[in-house]
Amino acid sequence: NSHQWLETRVTTPHFSSCTLSSGSSSMTSSTLMQRLGLGALALVAVLALYVSGTSGSPSFLQTATSPSMRAQISRVSRRINRQGLPTPNVRRTGCRAEFFDGAAPTNTRQSMKSTYERGLAALDANFHKKISILGSTGSIGTQTLDVVDAHPDKFEVIGLAAGSNIELLSEQIKNHSPQIVAISDANKIDELKALLKAKGVEKLPEILAGTEGIEEVARYGDAETVVTGIVGCAGLLPTVAAIKAGKDIALANKETLISGGPVILPLLKKHNSMCIPADSEHSAIFQCLQGVPADGVRKIILTASGGAFRDWDAKDLHKVTLKDALKHPNWDMGAKITIDSATLMNKGLEVIEAHYLFGADYDDIDIVIHPQSIIHSMIETQDTSVLAQLGWPDMRLPIVYSITWPYRLSMPYERLDLVKQGSLTFKEPDRAKYPCMELAYSAGRTGGTMTAALNAANEQAVAMFRNNEIGYLDIPKLIEYTMEGHKNNVIAKPSLEDIVETDAWAREYGATFKTPELII
16 A cells, blocks of 8 residues: 555665655565566655655655656556556645646636636626737638628727738728738738729728738737737747737747747736637637636646548558648648648647646646547546537637637537537557657757747748658658757757747758668
């Protein structure tokens, strides 16, 4: 009954031996190791989890929070649990990191108060929100405007920022009359103005261009929420500009936290901005966490569709073409995210994002394959309850909540019919098929600028794959190659400039990757 031992003493910093006692009874470490089939380090680590308080030495606690020790603790804990013993209460003993204050408004007394106050305010008055959209002509931007079109009396569009699709942008300006607009290419300003005049738009918005113009849209005027739909690290600086202006962020750009998490979290606190996830998985987690205190959460469970190759054998992946990789079975998304879904890098990146959004330790974030994409993610609470958010795979649903939270707006979408759906199935990810997933966990545990290097390397790899410069199986190889090149230069507490420089370096370094030649 190892869970009954009340004291653990480590006699050396390296745990070469230990004495275990309960009242007048005692047992040598070697005896218990033999009974449980454990090594000395694993034995001491696991027993320490059962101790009330922190009777292990400081050196032990420091070592116990290393990634390798955590993995060992997790394996041994499961072994003990199979023998009918209770699972260690790791949160009480402090041997693993507690949920810290993440970017999303959860886990704290202040966030619960803000949720309550905003909910009451929405009840006391007609809901109305002023928003700006970064990446308005992309997938997130167009679906956000679909939400606005469903309730034009509930929203006012203050600003739009787009890339080069000025034809679509001109339609958006005509329909939503923003006060300010930015495009990436200054050479297209005159063409955009001509299009607007041809469409009968009499009052033109202020039109800016380039990175500075997009950042100005992000911080402009009295927009309350900025939807960050710009793909890639290009969305990081405009998001920072919006936060510094005190805007709430409807976060659809993963890279903001994946690359910039160490910088973004303190900025959000400093400027009293809220960060609400707008992608399906993190929105699901955010919704499940409403009203759950930090010490009530045991695990976050991200669901993954499995992407284009979920039904392929790993041995057949050398046959993959670009056309194959762009066939997502459930979701209608852009090319880059669809390929990320095929490699499961999207889920690896979401693990890092969940870490920064919700303050969860990487050991407390799991991935499960759920082919139907009906359960968008789950949380497990300390009492072993599992809370899930369900819905048809429609990106507009998480977008709605990101710009209305905590208000629930009635939407004219198809309602979920569980009878019509039928069965829901789950399986463990195949690590041989999805090596990108493990690379993301590794980068996250390393921390600092390594996550920025991972993200940039992945973007470079996907771009090269789309250009037929590398094969599908070279994507994880290029990413690992770049991470290996960065491992001796990781900055643990980076500045924004460090993150931008790491991003640029990783893209340049990744571009030097060469596909190994076959030796016959």
